[in-house]
Amino acid sequence: MNITNPYAQVGWAGTGNSNRSAPIPSIFGALPSPFHSSPTANSIHRFEFTASNPDVQNCTVVGPQSKTYFQILNNTPSQNSTLIQNGDGASIALIQWAHSSGALVEVRDIIRRQLVAQWLPLSEDAKYRFMKARDRIMVWVPQDGNVGLYTYGTTTPELYAKISRSEGRLVLEMSSTAIRIGLLECCVAAAVLLRSGRFID
Template sequence: MYSTNPYAQAGWSTGSSGSAPLPSIFGALPFSGQSSGPSIHQFEFANPDPDILNCTVIGPQSKTYFRILNNTPSRNFTLVQNRDGASIAVIEWRQSPGAVVEIRDIIRKQLVSTWLPLSEDRKYRFMKARDRTLVWVPQNEHVGLYTYGTSTPELFARLTRTGGKVTLEITSTAIQIGLLECCIVAGVLLQSGRSID
């Protein structure tokens, strides 16, 4: 069953385990650029060669915003570079105790399982960034990034995988508070198909 769920590789259950459903508030929030809320910006992880660990991230106006490069020959490191070619993040793929991530000036070097820890029920992942705690919650064909600890969670971003195409939709609010780089790196980790814990 995990072969049909792209999020199962990130450690989330497929929903068929018989455990309690996610709170309905996460599925009820609208995500559309047609509302009077913040505008939505779309980023596509384009031209994967052979996967998301080697691709270009194309954003608004079809401009290149990031490059994801799996370092050769060891392939133990994945770099995220900005449009100027400067490395802004690095992922080190380790067997034990697990993958390590660092995002320049945002996330100090740490285990991915510390930065994106699974909830106790293994239904969502926390993400700490910019003095905020957020949660990545899988829903149908996407994973949404929500505020955490508020009575009405706000949807900041959404990762969608359709076939081999991965797309990040992110609100202007999330970009303004500096979450774009974190969402790009989280997208790479969650869609890598590799063990991140």
């Protein structure tokens, strides 16, 4: 692992199969400020991945009003898959780690079962990952030790979500816009993938 590469921490460096067919973006310019310093009226919803043992693959996701929104369960003892359930115990996403061509991901009613390298393909320069969901193309971009999800193809990229660490816990912050258009489940699955420390491509 190249410790001087900030993208290596989210598994973007040294991956075998970057998708060379992904579109090359226009120059983004200055990305929007992180949520905590944004003056916009778009409210922010915070989700904490708690009781990680030892990592994001086995934890509870707690959101506003300390409500449990998701359970993330690693399939033991084989540890070949990670299941994401909603607060009612219904399965909403599945990640299969052991696959000859890389990890597979599926998000119920949103993302059909496919390789992570197809759903979250690396950019040509390996500096960010694209994500397609709800008929939208977005990008996950590392910035200041965090990873932000931005709109793609707009003159002023909008910050939809941010993955960060706070007091040792993984935190996902999402704008009300992102939740309203139905990106919560996809962002939780992406957070598990990007912060798993496992090979995803």
